[in-house]
Amino acid sequence: MRSLKPTVLLVEDERAQRELLTYNLRAEGLEVHCAENGEDALLMVAEVPPDLIILDWMMPLLSGIEVCRQLKSRDETADIPIIMLSARSEDLDAVRGLDTGADDYVVKPYSVRELLARVRTQLRRTCSATTSAAMRFEDITLDPERHRVIRADQELKLGPTEFRLLLTLMERSGRVFSREQLLDRVWGQDIYVDTRTVDVHIGRLRKALMQCGGSDPIRTVRGSGYALG
Structure with missing residues (x-):
């Protein structure tokens, strides 16, 4: 047991x-x-x-x-x-x-x-990630309870960090999150992580979201950070 x-x-x-x-x-x-x-x-x-x-x-x-x-x-x-x-x-x-x-x-x-x-x-x-209701942005559906992400009827494979990044971005779609804000929300405020780590995981998230041929839903705001849509 x-x-x-x-x-x-x-x-x-x-x-x-x-x-x-x-x-x-x-x-x-x-x-x-x-x-x-x-x-x-x-x-x-x-x-x-x-x-x-x-x-x-x-x-x-x-x-x-x-x-x-x-x-x-x-x-x-x-x-x-x-x-x-x-x-x-x-x-x-x-x-x-x-x-x-x-x-x-x-x-x-x-x-x-x-x-x-x-x-x-x-x-x-x-x-x-198991405590929230399903969220949607355009053709992307995120189900925190089942830890699933579906885009255009295709289930995507995301790692835990990429899943939390997408969850954060979908909670406030359209809002620009700085790298520091994403670090605090995804990794935690009591942990030091280089901001370039965010770029690596954003890149992995983008690749996963586009694996079925969809467009890139993540917007890079030069000098500011990232937003969904």
Whole structure:
């Protein structure tokens, strides 16, 4: 029987880091399962999908990037939020991690307090997406309860962050949101995320919305931000 607590899969090959994070995550009231390599992580997700995955980039057998790519390519696991941990601090590495499908990216060494805040935000956003009625904009329908987006009678595949971005934009269609406002609403006010992260996820959202041939509904306002319509 599955626990009523939110479940986190921690994929980290460094024992000291694994034990430190496990202790702090459990202190937050979360159920924690651990994997020491990418292959074990994929097997564990297939058996019992977690509510969130904390995934180290550099691991034996299978890298975190490849684990992320495989999970995000499968319908049954694509909606699981993934926070990527990496010692790589270059902007291109962060973009690569996000392009692979990660929902957040944290550079080592990191503050455990900040990581926990990011975990809470991902779990809160995932849960809050089930509390609203369906919304519509032109030929796009977003159903928060079922976590579904349909455009022109075609169901679209969106990651958790792209889903929350679209939800935010649809709540106030026509309004221009700055990158900072989108960061606060989608990632949370207590978390530092580079504003360029917004651009990466907007790009992914645009691609998903246009995958069936529709026009781009997202308007870029130079120097200001983004709006729907």
